[in-house]
Amino acid sequence: MRAFSRLFTFLLLGVSFSLAAPPKEHAYKTKEQISGPRGWIKHIEAPADHRLSLRIGLPQENFDLLEKQLYEVSDPMHERYGQHLSKEQVEALVAPHPDSLAAVNEWLAGFDITEEDLVRSPAKDWIILNIPVSLAEKMLDTKYYVWKHAKSGDELVRTTSYSLPSNLHHHVEVVQPTTIFGRFKPSKATFSILEDLGSVLGLHKGAHISSGSSAVAVDASCNTTITVSCLHQLYNAVGYVPSDTAENGIGVTGYLEQFANNQDLQSFYADQVPTALNSSFKFESVAGGLDDQNISHAGAEANLDVQFAFGITHPIPATFYSTPGSPPFNPDVHTPTDTNEPYADWLEYILGQEHPPYTISTSYGDDEQTIPLDYAKRVCDGFAQLGARGVSVLFSSGDGGVGDGDSDPATHECITNDGKNATRFIPTFPASCPYVTSVGGTEHIPEVAVSRFFSGGGFSDYFKRPLYQEIAVSKYLSKLPKGTYKGLYNPQGRGIPDVSAQGDRYRIFYRGRAASIGGTSASAPAFAGFVALLNDARLKIKKGPLGFLNPLLYTVGVAGLNDVTSGHNAGCGTQGFNASTGWDPVTGLGTPNFGKLKQIVTSPFIL
Ligand SMILES: *[C@@H]1O[C@H](CO)[C@@H](O)[C@H](O)[C@H]1NC(C)=O
Ligand SMILES: *[C@@H]1O[C@H](CO)[C@@H](O)[C@H](O)[C@H]1NC(C)=O
Ligand SMILES: *[C@@H]1O[C@H](CO)[C@@H](O)[C@H](O)[C@H]1NC(C)=O
């Protein structure tokens, strides 16, 4: 609500803004300039009164110290393991230097912008202004245009370069939306309505098959239809009873007007988790995100995510976050404001909470190269803050294999947008952020890498390989025949994904009917569900939450994962990488064996 009242203030102030002259003290210098952007066509000048939600990122003075502490409290071999930081401790570490605050305030004052006209993040490392394009153009000495995406027709108001007074360059890290041309999308790859309900109800539960690596028996039907029960069986959690304790929690994020429908959730529970009937999730609106419960507006992605994440973990308290924003949009219409990087809004909201859920799953992402590096770094740093506070943050790794999701070799665009037009694999962000756990997809029993679409995987071009995966990833790379995909990927980059889970043929309820759906979109909430159960097991014996998972997963955790060793992840006109023994850039370290993981994380040797 506060944001809306601010917006109103700006509408009134708009006139005086357009009269204000830019401050003269310091000459403007280009802060960022991009070439391209590939796939987008410059359309028309942006309407002067189109409103932008401008985010200004101030340098986080002690981020290095935060990162160091994140790794210490997440490393099961470190004496500080589990000693997560408080909200206030994290905020102190990412707070900007007073000089940066002062310099930026002075600049804003030059445009008559006062404290009442802006919103600051809890740590004051972000300033958010809701302003017309005309004012942003003066402040950034730039010109905004409406850009049209050639293939989809999506439109964005962006620029390819912006400037700041020279004295501000080291007090402002990033200003967006300026050069960000992302196309945030759900990782939902396959979808079909099961027209004939009769044939899929009463799943064949009699026969059992062996799961292979984890050597547990699984209903034969699970080879073709994934239910909550299948996942409990396959991932060795049958009979585990989690508690309804207020301390624990699992959260699922929703974007792009994907609404999680409660009536569909009840149908799903009736079908698969009868003990959860009549229970629901807590809805939280982020920046005005809606909760549209009209069943004909239910979102397939949102329904999938909540049905499985909450179905696996019932009765652990569950939260669904709805963040607004829905490209394509029409920039000629003055509302709503387009941002197209809604995870920044969500991050700010969640970092402002005293007690975020201990496990949070997101099934959306962008091609990494479409997010400017400085902005991607800041968003990634936000996930580090959550990890340091004891939150496990999981992202789906994408459905395009090593590519951008376009499997047609004639049109796939595995081409760099840095102006060089080089052919290159396209990793997915935020899965490529080293402070999140990225989840790839498998199928069938025994499990293999998914093949109806391809598990997002590969190597980040932005983030260097973190220490926790150095051994696992270099082992994989050393086995690749010399010269494999030379120049197509960054062998020093953060390897993706970290882990995996079943990703296809999930049986959900959607708009009143049973449907079958797949994507690493399914894998992330599924894996997250088992993480929430692990936290439950730890809380029961008075241990703290797991927090950032990767340092544990790549060390003692490996013994609790089922290695997936066959399949590959085609993309960019190649066969992609192969799954193999140990970590691979298709299925990561493997899928969860809850029973074993529980033993590990509740052992007296893991604090
Ligand atoms: C599951 O289905 C796959 C693909 O059809 C098949 O290769 C595999 O043998 C099946 N598993 C079992 C245990 O029947
Ligand atoms: C759910 O609510 C219905 C109607 O109030 C009731 O008949 C049913 O027993 C409830 N089920 C559970 C599992 O609580
Ligand atoms: C639900 O949405 C549909 C399609 O948009 C609309 O026709 C219907 O009137 C809505 N129902 C209610 C109760 O608002």
Ligand SMILES: *[C@@H]1O[C@H](CO)[C@@H](O)[C@H](O)[C@H]1NC(C)=O
């Ligand atoms: C890259 O591709 C774009 C769009 O196809 C084209 O306009 C541009 O000239 C190309 N640049 C180079 C260096 O080939």
Ligand SMILES: *[C@@H]1O[C@H](CO)[C@@H](O)[C@H](O)[C@H]1NC(C)=O
């Ligand atoms: C994947 O395995 C196939 C079959 O063994 C092999 O031909 C191919 O070279 C492998 N690809 C990579 C990238 O390792």
